[in-house]
Amino acid sequence: MNDLTVVIVDDHSIFRSGLRSELDPALRVLGEAATVDEAIAVVVATQPRVVLLDVHLPGGTGGGGAEVIRAAAPLAPSTLFLALSVSDAADDVVTVIRAGARGYITKSASGAEVSEAARRVAGGDAVFSPRLAGFVLDAFGAVAGETAATTDELDRLSAREQEVMRLIARGYAYKEVASALFISPKTVETHVSAVLRKLQLSSRHELTAWATARKLL
Structure with a gap:
C-alpha cells in the first residue's frame, strides 16, 4: 500500500522521533501528539488512515488511548487505531480493544514490524502481538x-x-x-x-x- 497516512501518538518525544525515523518511507506521517487532547485534535484535523496510539497518555479525563479512540473515531470515520505500548497487561489490552482499536502490538516491535502492522490494519485486518492472544x-x-x-x-x-x-x-x-x-x-x-x-x-x-x-x- 503506497502513501499510507499515519499519526503517531505517544507522550515521549524520543520514542515518537525514533519510530518516525524507522517507519517505512511509504508511510506518510501527518502529525504527532503527546496528550489525549492533542491526539484528538490532530486525528480529527488530519484524518489519517491509521493512528499509532500509545495506551497510557496524560490529559483528557484520564482515559488514555481508549479515550482518544472514543472521542476521535466518530469525527474521523475512516481512521483506524493500532495500539502500540510497552504494556502487555490484560487490562490495558482489553480496555483499548473494547474502545475500538483494531490491533495491539508492543513497543518491542521493530519499525518494519510496526509498518507492516499498520498496513494490515489499513487493509482491514486486526493485528495483535501473538502473546496477547489469550x-x-x-x-x-x-x-x-x-x-x-x-x-x-x-x-x-x-x-x-x-x-x-x-x-x-x-x-x-x-x-x-x-x-x-x-x-x-x-x-x-x-x-x-x-x-x-x-x-x-x-x-x-x-x-x-x-x-x-x-x-x-
Missing part, C-alpha cells in the same frame, strides 16, 4: 451467542475451532495462531477448513466479515 480470547469469547442464530452457528464448531476462528478473523497468520495455541500450522489449516465448511463460508475474508457482523471480534 487476553483477547478471554475478553471477547463471551460475546459469542448474543443471538440464538449466532449460538446455533457457533455450536457447530468445537471449542478449539472457535478459538482458531476468532484469531484468524482478527487477521492472525496461520503460524501466529499455531504459536498462540501451541499447535502446528498444519493443524491450524485443518481447523480453518473445518470452520469454513461448517459455517458455509469460502474464505478468511468472509470469515472476518461474518465474525465482525456478529460482534465476535
Whole structure:
C-alpha cells in the first residue's frame, strides 16, 4: 500500500522521533501528539488512515488511548487505531480493544514490524502481538451467542475451532495462531477448513466479515 497516512501518538518525544525515523518511507506521517487532547485534535484535523496510539497518555479525563479512540473515531470515520505500548497487561489490552482499536502490538516491535502492522490494519485486518492472544480470547469469547442464530452457528464448531476462528478473523497468520495455541500450522489449516465448511463460508475474508457482523471480534 503506497502513501499510507499515519499519526503517531505517544507522550515521549524520543520514542515518537525514533519510530518516525524507522517507519517505512511509504508511510506518510501527518502529525504527532503527546496528550489525549492533542491526539484528538490532530486525528480529527488530519484524518489519517491509521493512528499509532500509545495506551497510557496524560490529559483528557484520564482515559488514555481508549479515550482518544472514543472521542476521535466518530469525527474521523475512516481512521483506524493500532495500539502500540510497552504494556502487555490484560487490562490495558482489553480496555483499548473494547474502545475500538483494531490491533495491539508492543513497543518491542521493530519499525518494519510496526509498518507492516499498520498496513494490515489499513487493509482491514486486526493485528495483535501473538502473546496477547489469550487476553483477547478471554475478553471477547463471551460475546459469542448474543443471538440464538449466532449460538446455533457457533455450536457447530468445537471449542478449539472457535478459538482458531476468532484469531484468524482478527487477521492472525496461520503460524501466529499455531504459536498462540501451541499447535502446528498444519493443524491450524485443518481447523480453518473445518470452520469454513461448517459455517458455509469460502474464505478468511468472509470469515472476518461474518465474525465482525456478529460482534465476535
